Amino acid sequence: MPEAVYADLSRCIGCRACELACERENKSSRISVKVLSGLAAAPVSCRQCEIPLCTAPCPKGALSCENGKLEYEAENCTGCGLCTLACPFGTAVLRAGIIERCNLCPGMETPACVATCPAGALIYTEPGSLGENIRQRRAKRMNRALEPPAPAGRRAE
Amino acid sequence: MKTTEKRTLHPTICPYCSLGCGFFLELEEGKAVGIRYMPEHPVNEGSLCPKGNAAPDILNHPDRLKYPLLKTENGWKQLEWEEALSLAAEKLGTARKENGPNSLAFLGSAKCSNEENYLFQKIARLLGTSNVDNCARLCHASTLIGLGKTLGAGAMTNPLADLSNSDCVFVIGSNFAENHPAVARQVLRAKDKGAFVIVADPRLTPTSWLADLTLRLKPGTDVALLNGMMHVIVNEGLLDRNFVREKTEGFPGLEQALQRCCPETASRITGIPPSEIIKAARAYARAGAASIVYSMGITQHISGTDNVTACADLALLCGQVGRKGAGVLPLRGQNNVQGACDMGALAEFFPGYGKVGDAEAAGRLKTLWKTDKLPEKPGLTATEIAEAAGKGKLKALYVMGEDLVNSHADSSRVREALESLDFLVVQDIFMTDTAEYADLVLPAAAWAEKEGSFTSTERRVQWTDRALSPPGEAKPDIEILLLLAEKLGLGLPYRTAGDVLAEISGAVPSYGGMTKERLKKGFGLIWPCPDSSHPGTPVLHVGRFKTPDGKARLIPVEYQSPAEIPDPDYPFLLTTGRVVLHYNAGSMSRRSKALLEKEPGLFVEIHPSDAKAMEIGEGNRLVLETRRGKTEATARLTGKIGPGVLFMPFHFPGTNVLTGDALDREAKIPEFKVSACRIRRE
Amino acid sequence: MMKEMKEEMQEGMKEEMQEGMKKEMQEGMKEEMQEGMKEEMQEGMKEEMQEGMKEEMIRGDTKGDTSGENCNKKKVLAIDAEKCIGCRACSSACPEGLIGLSEEGGRRNLKFPESCSLDCERCALTCPEEAITFVSEEGRSPAFSGSRTLALGLMACRKCSASFATERELERVRQAVSLKVPLRPGGDFWMELCPACRQESFREKEAGAILRERKIKGNL
Structure with missing residues (x-):
């Protein structure tokens, strides 16, 4: 599976530093953070799909995917916007006739949004290395939340 | 890019x-x-x-001040530096001669370097006045006093990274997830290791998201909560008896005072169920290492000093100070507010916290400064400076990098006060609302356009070099001050920030071992660093406290209600604070297009049930009114705050028109956090 | 010829812009410009500017071309109403903005000009469905003399009810997508949501667990 930017929502504090960083590096932000019910914030950006559906309707092959890497050639782009309609996550945006989506900041070791995240909520990795970790942490947290804090530490005696 | x-x-x-x-x-x-x-x-x-x-x-911004400006009948007139500084010196000199040195006042800047603040207060004191203060008065003056009298040092006890070693993090009156976001990193790291996180805040903030236990107390009732917790701890025998016996004084008094503060009483005052107060007390006291993190939710009350004292008492009672992962961590405001205080840009303290009025402290400074006269009485604090100006007791005010019109409480009175001055100099990087009142505006360099040292909240002193030139003819504050001192005939013997730091290391004992070269290596030094071979002191109060006898003081405090509580005329409780996308008075953050786009204007949070009763919809314009004044804001309906409470950020002009100037009796900090308020739809 | 002119124009414009820039620099520039400018100069210009330049070029082309070969010869747009999916690519491509666009009453209307005198054919080249062709006026057949306005049905988002695409666009996308991955029944619900609502429902789904967890903790 290709590498992508993933969010650990238990860590996200909704500060939008990722948006600011992306905006500075790419002129417009390709990641967006929103707060839900005042209780959690969720950043969303291109999922870097293994089979990117956005490439499917592209009439001139401007968007293509080879060996799991999405390529975009602006010269061939007709600006028809069909790709934005084919993305199940709504993360491809057509602005001034150019497709804007996360390209993982080529030329930088870590995408700017990941590097800047104060809470360490954004992770740049393969999805496989991710799932277990977050699930385990979540289970641990749930246990803690449901039980009263156990007496711990020095004064156990 | x-x-x-x-x-x-x-x-x-x-x-x-x-x-x-x-x-x-x-x-x-x-x-x-x-x-x-x-x-x-x-x-x-x-x-x-x-x-x-x-x-x-901020750098290269078109609004930056580029030339000295003089206010004339026909608007601002561009001046040469020579002319501008001669004028400033002449006006200050005249006021001093005619009305005495205490007709002058100086407001330093927690945004300027240590060297600049040191120089600033030295100029004021050489001119014969201790009327020199900085905006710490508005955010953490109560920390200086409260932690000073209990622990012996008004500063964060442990470095930020040490938070990750805590087994329990008790956050009270701090929304660090928005205001100090990188702290979230350490708290999350502690959580990963199994730490229990308690967040006490009237609002439900992104910091509360990280909590295992949230305590939503009524604004201004922190002492009642802390006393309630301490009552449980003493009652259940969870205190650290050895620590209390060996390292503190005053336990009997505290114990007696706490008898009246059972969780039920605390619950009635704070609105938190007794069971949760007990749960919080047990979690904190039983943890192997626990930290208290607090901020302006604790300090900006008329009981600010008491709040801080109660935090320190709680930590001392449980022996949660002076160890890895155990400490009291006030998260301070400005990038160099710790430094500005250390440098003595405070009305009652000389550099290094020697008390003004203390003959020994004055003696040391007189030798160092080669002068035979220094102010003998503490001067006016920032809040008192504004008041004195309003009463015509001040003739001239020199403001370095501070927008008091927007940052002080009750801005209408601040405006009147500024108007009644004979002469106002404002040295800043932008034409702030305060600078608009100035007779003379001096263009200063921003942080990256000058060199100097800055002290962070964790007492880390870091040096930054100049990266680029200031715009136009703007000059680093240190250069402006040195030129002014020359015009004033003070003849200060420095050329560079490094020279000033050399003197600081002699004047401030905890900076004793700091030199430009040492600070530039690695990531600075954490004070106290008394000599040139000392590696710095990340954790304070290990073994002994910074009091003369090495013992901390347990000082009982009693709950007092806020100065102004809602009544039929002003039925809402207005509290103020910050949001993640802006900073303080906003003179910098509101000039960032990217930040302003995302948070464009003044808003007020109101609980949906209150909104419904008053037929207020999301996005309606509201008029808010307190006994001081009125302002307009856009309504945001949210359950983040409780019914009967309103929240406004203070980054936009308007909020502090509403806030009151009732002061903490010791620290003189205004009660920004509680005002009685009424609202109506526009 | 086109290419040479293009280069010339670009050179000229660069010079002009640089001069202009200097002036602005002195007067203190707007924030956005400061940020963007240099990079744009180095990396080739922003889309709008490119558009603007091409527009200039085309105008220059007709003006400059004195042979009369191109400018007098009127061409007629032939639109295949069956093929057009209403994607608006032609409209954004036309340098003169001759292809009108409006949305009302659940329909997207595209109004094509009778003819145009430009030597560009960008609309035809850009059309993903190859629905636009050019015929010379002489060769104009009666079939093309009908209505120049196409009205295409729009789909409303199932969540927010905003019209977000034409039925044909979505059909086209559905076809293309189903060639890539089999769309199981119920697996294509997102197709009926506008991109903004797709993002929102994804967000809600992602945050579901953490929201439940935080609510369980009680007083949140």
Whole structure:
């Protein structure tokens, strides 16, 4: 599976530093953070799909995917916007006739949004290395939340 | 934005909050064009909050002040530096001669370097007045006093990274997730290791998201909560008896005072169920190492000093100070507010916290400064300066990098006060609302345009070099002050910030071992660093406290209600605070297009049930009114706050028109956090 | 010929812009410009500017071309109403903005000009469905003389009810997508949501667990 930017929502504090960083590096932000019910914030950006559906309707092959890497050639782009309609996550945006989506900041070791995240909520990795970790942490947290804090530490005696 | 060969990277320290995060400024042809992250920095580990990301917007901003400006009948007139400084010196000199040195006042800047603040207070005191203060008065004056009298030092006890070693983090009156975002990193790390996190805040903030237990207390009832917790701890025998016996004084008095503060009483005052107060008390006291993190929710009350004292009492009672992962961590405001205080830009303290009025402290300074006369009485504090000006007791005021019109409480009175001055000099990087009142405006350099040292909230002193030139004819504050001192005939013997630091190391004992060279190596030094071979002191109060006998003081405090509580005329309780996308009075953050776009104006949070009763819809314009004045804001309906409570950020002009100037009796900090308020739809 | 002119124009414009820039620099520039400018100069210009330049070029082309060969010869747009999916690519491509666009009453209307005198054919080249062709006026057949306005049905988002695409666009996308991955029944619900609502429902789904967890903790 290709590498992508993933969010650990238990860590996200909704500060939008990722948006600011992306905006500075790419002129417009390709990641967006929103707060839900005042209780959690969720950043969303291109999922870097293994089979990117956005490439499917592209009439001139401007968007293509080879060996799991999405390529975009602006010269061939007709600006028809069909790709934005084919993305199940709504993360491809057509602005001034150019497709804007996360390209993982080529030329930088870590995408700017990941590097800047104060809470360490954004992770740049393969999805496989991710799932277990977050699930385990979540289970641990749930246990803690449901039980009263156990007496711990020095004064156990 | 790609890094090309033409671009160079320059390490620097973020100019916004007090964490002291490091990053690289990307420069091209002398302009700041971008940011690169600095993963090796011990505080932020490469991360930056939204404001940090927008920091370069301040540099090269078209609104920057570029020339000295004189107010004339026909608007602002551009002056030469020579002319401007002669005028300033002449006006200050005349006022001093005619009305005595105490007709002058000086407001330093927690945004300026240690060297600049040191120089600033030295000029004031050499002119014969201790009327010199800084905006710490508005955010953490109560910390200086409260922690000073209990622990012996008014500063954070442990470094930020040490939070990750805590087994319990008790956050009270701090929304660090928005205001000091990089702290979230350490708290989350502690949580990963199994720490229990308690957040006490009237609002439900992103910081509360990280909590295992949230305590939503009524604004201004912190002492009642803390006393309630201590009651449980004493009652259940959870206190650290050895620690209390060996390292503290005053336990019997505290124990007696706490008898009246059972959880039920605390619950009635705070609105938190007794069971949760007990749960919080047990979690904190039983933890192997526990930290208290607090901020302006604790300090900005008429009971600010008491709140801080109660926090310190709680920590001392449980022996949660002076160890790894155990401490009291006030998160301070400005990037150099700790430093400005250390340097003595405070009405009652000389550099290094020697009390003004203490003959021994004055004696040492007289020798160092080679003068035979220093002010013998504490001067006016920032809040009192504004008041005295309003009463015509001040003739001239020199403001370095402070927008008191927007940052002080009751701004209408501040405006009147500024108008009644004979002469006002404002030295700043932008034409702030305060500068508009000035007779003379001096253009200063921003942080990356000068060199100097800055002390972060964790007492880390870091040096930054000049990365680029100031715009137009703007000058570093230190240069302006040195030129002014010359005009005033004070003849100060320095040329560079390094020279000033050399004197600081003699004047402030905890900076004794600091030199420019040492600070530039690595990531600075954490004070106290008394001599040139000392590695710095990350954790304070190990073994003994900074009091003369080495013992901390347990001081009982009693709950007192806020100065102004809602009544039929003003039925809402208005509290103020900050949001993640802006900073303090907003003179910097509101000039960043990216930040302003995302948070464009003044809003007020109101509970949906109150909104419904008053037929207020999301986005309606509301008129808010207190006994001081009125202002308009856009309604935001949210359950983040409780019914009967309103919240407004103070980053936009208007909020502090409403806030009251009731002061904490010891620290003289205004009660920004509680005002009685009424609202109506526009 | 086109290419040469293009280069010339670009050179000229660059010079002009640089001069202009210097002036602005002195007067103190707007924030956005400061940020963007240099990079744009180096990396080639922003889309709008490119558009603007091409527009200039085309105008220059007709003006400059004195042979009369191109400018007098009127061409007629032939629109294949069956093929057009209403994607608006032609409209954004036309340098003169001759292809009108409006949305009302659940329909997207595209109004094509009778003819145009430009030597560009960008609309035809850009059309993903090859629905636009050019015929010379002489060769104009009666079939093309009908209505120049196409009205295409729009789909409303199932969540927010905003019209977000034409039925044909979505059909086209559905076809293309189903060639890539089999769309199981119920697996294509997102197709009926506008991109903004797709993002929102994804966000809600992602945050579901953490929201439940935080609510369980009680007083949140």
